[in-house]
Amino acid sequence: MSTMNTVGRPTAPVPHQPEHDYKHPTLTGGRGLLQDEHLIFESDGWFKTGVDLPEPRGNGSDLGALVRHDPIGLPGLSEPQAMRHYVRLSQKNHAIDLALYPLGSCTMKHNPRLNEKMARLPGFSDIHPLQPISTVQGALELMDQLAHWLKTLTGMPAVAMSPKAGAHGELCGLMAIRAAHEASGEHARRRKVLVPTSAHGTNPATAAFVGYTVVEVAQTADGRVDVADLASKLGDDVAAIMVTNPNTCGLFERDILEISRLTHEAGAYFYCDGANFNAIVGRVRPGDLGVDAMHINLHKTFSTPHGGGGPGSGPVVLSAALAPFAPAPWVVNDGDSFRLVEREEDEAAQAFGRMCAFNGQMGMFVRALSYMMSHGSDGLRQVAEDAVLNANYIKARLSDVMSAAFPDGPCMHEALFDDSWLEGTDITTLDFAKAMIDEGFHPMTMYFPLVVHGAMLIEPTETESKQELDRFITALRALAAAAKAGDVERFKGAPFHAPLRRLDETRAARAPKLRWSAPEGHNMAAE
């Protein structure tokens, strides 16, 4: 007889139940804790509202003939309906708060909750950029402090705080470079920007957007910039080079000093893509490498949320040569108070303009400074050290079953594999990545950088414990073994356990459905 509690209900699981047929569909479409969910437009709540407001009294409408009589075409939901809709959707998605998110070059690290607490302090969160300066002295002081530490960590004399993400920072940097060439009268002649083949796609896109012709620089067999090729392309028609260091192959550019020397000798400026600054922060100062402009992704290196969790923020540090052209606004510390330089006059006479209406991503400034202050200089140094250590641990533990793209020597903060180890298996990088979804991991970056065939770029970041890295490595080793053993179905059919199975990426790109339109008989039309 099984153990009974006082109300007579068995407390232990009933021994053996016949295996339930998992393929049998549920009545609701949900699967246990995973609720089925449709588009918000397909809810039945078109004429509901979450808040009861009294009809406005008094003056009537000033809109005259422009008053709308048709339904507005937006679903209306009660608060619990709206809440459940977004919570259900969020549970179908991967998140850094859920598991390892090793998306190379994106630096998906943990966002410390202390930063969130600081960002919610009313003195930072309940202010408006048009408030009188005297009432936001604390916010300006914070911006000034963050600017100070960004300049200190990079060894650069100036910083433009307002760019709102990495590519926006690139745009700011290249506009400063263009302004400098215009000021010296060389703009008409210097029309080219040199970009290595392994660059982030945003680099050539930015250069083209600013009006330059992009010229590619070759890469050496060991994954670095080909200095001889660079030298042959530098000349008095080149405005700038754009180099990422560490580069997108996860490697430090050993010839970086020679690269900056050659660039300056040719009268060009050195733009450094700072997306990978997290690998060298506290250890290397870009200013010492001869960099003239570099954006810093606060949302990568300094842990502010991104990838759906929050906006990016991309301040740009500038060399003395480019500093006069920095965009307004910036904060000036007058000793006993702080003020904003807003107009392109006086000390900002040469500013090339401005990047956005106000001061940039204030909420991210607070989080980034919170991260810096809580780590201290020794802590930030350890961030870079642990990021590199973790990537090398992954590279070392996987190199015997997968093929490292650049096996010689250590990598920096990300480990890059090619797909030569999958040769003959009929399994592609894409298939392998889909199988990782089944194991509960976000796939690594695939097919980038383009210079490596079937690239798999893994960036674990410093915030993963050894235990989590081992879990990841164990799963990848088992998947690699399954691939080599010929278990093709496991990969071609993956993901099996995700809320949606393999999606048709080709059809999604060729014939995207970008708009919801009401099906016949939908109650949206009724009123």
Place this chain on the structure above:
Amino acid sequence: MHFTKDHEWVRLDGDVATVGITKHAADQLGDVVFVETPEAGKTVAAKDSFAVVESVKAASDVYAPVSGEVIEGNVALATSPETVNADPEGEGWFAKLKVSDASQLDTLMDRAAYDAFLATL
């Protein structure tokens, strides 16, 4: 038919060159989802980027193998980019050029040389 190291092919008929990307290039790109071909009347120099091809994996520039004036871009590719995968060296052509210097073709590879080049990749 002649080939470039960037995996374009060119076929000369009189002074009109038809240009496209090779089967190897189409296979490496995977499913092509977008093609931008040049407009008639545009003058291009050899090695200039003159078209764009985008697949689910990557976006790439397509370079003109020879100099000349564009007579026609293959506008059908805008609505059926899959033709590039199905028939890269036939219906999936990108553009026709009026060649300004036919001797430029001498610098390109023939089929045997291109196949040998692919074997080294």
